[in-house]
Amino acid sequence: MHTKEVLGGVSIVIVDDSSLLWFAIYVKHHHEENVVLTLGSKGYEAFLATYRNDKGFELPVFPGYVFCRFDSSRPLPVLTTPGVLSIVSNGCVPVPIPGHKIEGVRSLSRSSVGTLSMAIFIGRDRLY
Helix, strand or coil, X not given: CEEEXXXXXXXXXXXXXXXXXXXXXXXXXXXXXXXXXXXXXXCCEXXXXXXXXXXXXXXXXXXXXEEEEECCCCCHHHHCCCCEEEECEECCEXXXXXXXXXXXXXXXHHCCCCHHHHHHHHHHCCCC
16 A cells, blocks of 8 residues: 555545456546546546647547456445446446556556557457
8 A cells, every 4th residue: 555646636546456357437528637636535546648739738548438457246335436427347347457457557658659659559459
């Protein structure tokens, strides 16, 4: 477990449990950042993949989606987060995303790679 400071000087506690799986969370339009901050304040590791457009704005790579690590047998705290609509699932079963796929998206998101390169990376290989 470690503490991380995020926007506005808010400190959140992250439970570092490598046994937790990553999942894609479908969120309300333009609520991605708020959902990530709220999930973080609940102790979850959440991630919003972003890129900087040619006008300098930081935008979501996957509009309407954020990624979160949690125990899939206990989804209620995630689902009751304001702005969360659902967990990406196959029927009723949440579909986990391998950690190396999330790390790949994180690396590209942190780099200065353009949108086209990100789209090629995503299009070439499914996240799940």
